Amino acid sequence: MAAGMGSRFGGLKQVEGVGPNGATLLDYSIYDALRVGFGKVVFIIRREMEADFKSSIGNKWEAKVGIGYAFQELTDLPSGFQAPPARKKPWGTGHAIYSARKAVNEPFAVLNADDYYGPHTFQVMGDFLKNVRDLQSTHYAMVGYKLANTLSEFGTVSRGLCEADLEGDLKKIVERLKVRKTTSGAEYLDETGKAHALKGNELVSMNIWGCTPAIFPQLGDLLRNFLSQQGDVEKSEFLIPKAIDLLIHQKQVVVKILPTHDSWFGLTYPEDREQAKVSIKRLISEGVYPENLRV
Numbered sequence: 001m002a003a004g005m006g007s008r009f010g011g012l013k014q015v016e017g018v019g020p021n022g023a024t025l026l027d028y029s030i031y032d033a034l035r036v037g038f039g040k041v042v043f044i045i046r047r048e049m050e051a052d053f054k055s056s057i058g059n060k061w062e063a064k065v066g067i068g069y070a071f072q073e074l075t076d077l078p079s080g081f082q083a084p085p086a087r088k089k090p091w092g093t094g095h096a097i098y099s100a101r102k103a104v105n106e107p108f109a110v111l112n113a114d115d116y117y118g119p120h121t122f123q124v125m126g127d128f129l130k131n132v133r134d135l136q137s138t139h140y141a142m143v144g145y146k147l148a149n150t151l152s153e154f155g156t157v158s159r160g161l162c163e164a165d166l167e168g169d170l171k172k173i174v175e176r177l178k179v180r181k182t183t184s185g186a187e188y189l190d191e192t193g194k195a196h197a198l199k200g201n202e203l204v205s206m207n208i209w210g211c212t213p214a215i216f217p218q219l220g221d222l223l224r225n226f227l228s229q230q231g232d233v234e235k236s237e238f239l240i241p242k243a244i245d246l247l248i249h250q251k252q253v254v255v256k257i258l259p260t261h262d263s264w265f266g267l268t269y270p271e272d273r274e275q276a277k278v279s280i281k282r283l284i285s286e287g288v289y290p291e292n293l294r295v
Contacts (some may be wrong), residue, residue, distance in 0.1 A: 001096045001207075002026065002053065002113035003046045003072040005187070009219055014045075014113040015056040016165055016267055018276040020284070020291055025267065025276065026057055026113040031293050035119075036126040036267060042068040042103045043113075044096045070100040078220055080261050081227045084234065092237030093207060094219055094226075101216035107132040110240075111208040117143070118262025119288065123208050126257060127269065138253045141210035142170055142244070147186055148200035149263040154271040156180045158188070160205035160241040161198075162257060165248070172254035173205060173245040205255065219249060 002014040019026055030041055041061065045053050052071070058067055072090045074083040076099055090096065097110055105118045107129045111117060121143050144162055151157060156178040163172040178189040185200035222243050230236040247253040265279050267274065283289055 001046045001093060002057075003044055003049070003090055003099075013068050014049075015052065015116075016273060018267075018273065019280040019289075019293075021293075022086070023280075023293055024057065024085060025111075025116045027293055028280070028289065029111060029113075029115075029117060029122075030061060030065070031289070032117070032122040033117045033126075036122050038065075038109070038122070038126060040066040040068065040106070041109075042070055042100055044070045044072055044100050046090065047071045047073060061279055063225045068103045070103040072096045072099040077227065078224045080111035081224070081231060084232050086234050089235070091223075094238040094242040094243040095223065097211075097240060097248065098216060098219040098223055101213075101220075101238065104216075106135070106212060107210070107212050109210050112206075115206060115264060115266040116279070117206065117208055118260065118266060119209060120262045121260045124258040124260060125208065128210050135212050136214045137212050138214050138218075138258070139255055140212070140215070140244075142205055142235065142255045142260050143208045144257045144259050145206050145262070145264055146200070147198060147202045150204055150206060151179065151181045151186060152266075152268055152272060153181070153275060154269040157268060160190075162203045162205055164203070168257055169258050170244070170248060172248070173241045175239075177242060203259065207240065209240065209244070210258075219243060220253060222246060 109125045158177045159179045160175050162174040165171045176188040186198040187195045189195055226238045
């Protein structure tokens with residue numbers, strides 16, 4: 001998913017170079033995906049980004065893997081709905097995935113373009129998807145990170161805290177919008193500004209999901225309901241964690257949590273740029289990646 005505006009970052013963070021030869025976080029994700037067996041990449045972007053995105057990212061991968069594009073547009077809505085005139089931004093991550101329904105026909109992983117996920121994450125997700133035999137299966141997966149491995153040094157972040165049942169399936173997601181590091185772990189601020197302590201070892205969703213094409217009609221139904229209730233709210237967002245949480249509550253899906261020991265980092269704030277460069281340099285020195293991804 002690469003259609004975000006990057007309002008806090010201040011630019012198109014999806015094409016921001018953080019590694020040697022201008023490698024982006026998305027380049028490292030594609031590299032990790034290909035080496036565990038993924039065979040196709042679909043970029044979800046905005047139409048006005050197409051030329052810059054293809055020249056910066058897409059064109060250099062075409063010789064290595066099948067490439068497709070899906071466009072997240074305000075007008076791409078279920079029949080009977082239209083965006084209000086004042087609406088400027090896309091409708092969020094749930095709408096982004098819905099936008100890819102014509103480009104994806106196989107079990108797939110979906111993730112953010114401006115996040116670093118790590119090789120173990122792609123390994124556990126790839127192993128899960130390789131065992132999917134039914135294209136209409138509603139048994140999905142989510143990679144779970146330890147909260148402490150996902151926080152920014154430079155400001156608050158939103159995190160989906162996950163509750164698991166005894167079988168290790170996702171039971172519930174609670175979205176916390178202002179989560180930050182503390183000396184003892186982490187905390188989040190509620191709507192009144194009051195701080196609530198977190199341990200740091202809670203499992204959180206970083207928006208990497210494994211699904212089948214069965215998710216697309218499910219998202220279509222949820223999107224209709226969302227637009228009926230909030231479609232006229234200028235900044236409302238149809239977010240995938242909330243959509244998945246609702247599907248679980250309705251007993252329409254089962255979502256396996258796949259724990260990872262990887263650490264996440266991303267480009268949320270401008271200050272994250274240098275930290276991401278330092279992290280990539282360290283991973284190269286540790287042999288996780290070559291100096292040149294050879295794309």
